[in-house]
Amino acid sequence: MDFRQLEYFLAIVDHGGFNRAAAALYVSQPSLSQAIQVLERDLGSSLFHRMGRNAVLTEAGTALVPPAREALHGLELARASVGAVRELRAGRLHIAAMASPTVEPLSTMVQRFTDRYPEVSLGLRIALTPADVIEMVRTGGCELGLLTTSSPLSSPDVVTHHAGDHRLVLVTPKDGPFPACRAVRREQLEGHRLIVGQRGTGIRSYVDDLGAQGIDVRIAVETEHRMAFLPLVLKGVGLAVVTESWADLSERAGALVLDLEPASLQHNVLVSRKAQLTPAARAFLDIAVDTAPRQAGS
Template identity: 55%
Template sequence: MDARQLEYFLAVVDHGGVSRAAAALYVAQPSLSQALRTLEHDLGQPLFHRIGRRLVLNDAGRALVEPARQVVRGLATARSSVESVGGLAVGRVEIAATPSQAVEPLASLIKTFTTAHPGMTVAVRAAFTASSVIDMVRSGVVEVGLLASTEEPAAPGLRFTELGRQRFVLVTPPDGPFPPGHVVQHGELAGRRLIVGQTGSGMRRLVDRIRDGGVELAPIVETEHREAILPLVLNGVGMAVLADSWAGLAERAGALVFDLEPAAHLHISLASRPDALGPAAAAFLASL
């Protein structure tokens, strides 16, 4: 078993097939397939169910994913550590972020980091919930995760750096029912159509709590595309409960933004694995 075989194995897992993995890695498909067969031979058992041209992870394959990520990530960290001896001029940090926090504070964090280290590359991976961010950091898919949660986050083996809190606000079309500066009580949402993210998101949990508190809402519009929420609001489909990281963008687009009472907040944190942090990721955290 070698690192190249593990890298090819993970590429097949992440890209959903041999041909897409080969294209992503810029290698010939027969070479990648041979590397997989050699890996399976070395391990003494297959890693995939082969269904026609499809490869589906079996139990052995699923057991290999996380250790393989740690090996590949560890080698990348070792390489970066050696390269950084001459000064942190180049490198790459990979970050998983939930959608609202990718608007802010991630944009500001990246600006600060790249200003201090202009030769650095930053790759942002999407995660829709805090638990997804934590899983991606724990499994080694990324080194750093930016997440928002209604409670202070905790997970074995991870370090959390608190960045502050974001308040939930109500975003309405410019011709909405509330005058500028009005503080909207939960009860005033009765009969209103709300646009929300998918189950598991902070905004959805707050809307569910408002409804469970006895406020009769109109049918809800649910979308997994967080970037679609503001256009839906501006088109008059409904209102949205969003983290206030969206407030500036919403107001510049012409929407109205209101405080909600009772107030509700999200805890914003960065997650990392203290035992497996490369120089670039360490510099990113230090830039805070």
């Protein structure tokens, strides 16, 4: 067993098949398959069920994923501890993020990091819920993660770092049901059609709480794709509750952005592994935490 075989194995896991993994690694599909066959013979067990173009992990394959990630992370840490990567003149950093904070504060964090370390490349992976972000960081798929949550986050599996707060706002068409420059009380949402995200997110919790308070709102569309919210609002399909990070983009697209009353905050949280971080991850974390807005009252 060698590190190249483990890298090929995890590429198949992450990309869902041999062909896609080969393309991502810039190797031929036969070379990739041969390396996995050698690994399977070495381990004495099949790692994948081949189903057409897809590859599904066997029980043995599932057991190999965590130690394989740890082994490759250890190798990356060793490489990053010497030479150019140590001085951040090279390297790559993987970050998991939910959709809303990719607008802000992630874009500002990335801009400041790349301005300072232009030769370090970043890989951004989208996660749907806070739990997804934590899992991607915990299992080693990404070194850092950025999520939003409506309540304080506590997880034994990762280290958390506050990265500022965002208010929730309401996005409507220009000719929508509410006048501009006036906050919308939550009871005024009674009877309106809303575009919502999946359960487990802070903005979905806000909408679910309306129902729990006896405010009858109607879900017009439920979608995992945050980028679908704004086009659907502009088409008149429904209204959307989003974080204020979307306000500028929404207004430039021709939508109306209104405050909600009472105000509801979403907390941006950076999470990192409890294991030692690579220099790139540590530098990104230092920049992000240092430039994040301070928590109210701190």
